[in-house]
Amino acid sequence: DAGVTQSPTHLIKTRGQHVTLRCSPISGHKSVSWYQQVLGQGPQFIFQYYEKEERGRGNFPDRFSARQFPNYSSELNVNALLLGDSALYLCASSPRGNPVEQYFGPGTRLTVT
């Protein structure tokens, strides 16, 4: 079975631009979470969606938003990009809303110049 997939793999954007990152969960998984991993740090929780509803939000500004589609795939949107948004963005899926059983994708590397 395919694991969690994310696109694109790498992305370069300019300050002030907008970016959309995409994630497809493991088949049958209904929950998707997003994490930001700055170089040299552990991942930081951004959002969790379960059954197309937001169930959790981390300490990130309103420039960050997300949604989950009827097929359980998800998008993370970031507006007005800052240099500090440069990071690896990880998506994780789980069968239910409980993150105890969570599987991560390979991530999208975003560079903001």
Next chain:
Amino acid sequence: GDSVTQMEGPVTLSEEAFLTINCTYTATGYPSLFWYVQYPGEGLQLLLKATKADDKGSNKGFEATYRKETTSFHLEKGSVQVSDSAVYFCALTLEGYQKVTFGTGTKLQVIP
């Protein structure tokens, strides 16, 4: 708030050496504890987990025991291999929470 503290790296070991990576946590309830591994250029993989006190998680020769009295979840392996070179993250989640809280990671380098 909830947090995870793990030992600073990098840790450099010779092949077949014994590995310990220390992890302690602070939590307002009874967390589930995890070790994740991240190989260069890849996402996170769950290495092992323990969901209640005194549980021992194990996988691929790695072990960690959930110690409630010392709020610790140290990672151990008896004989490391070059292929174990990676960054290891200790993490926790609480019942009813939607997020996993990660430590800052410990880089392990195993030399032949």
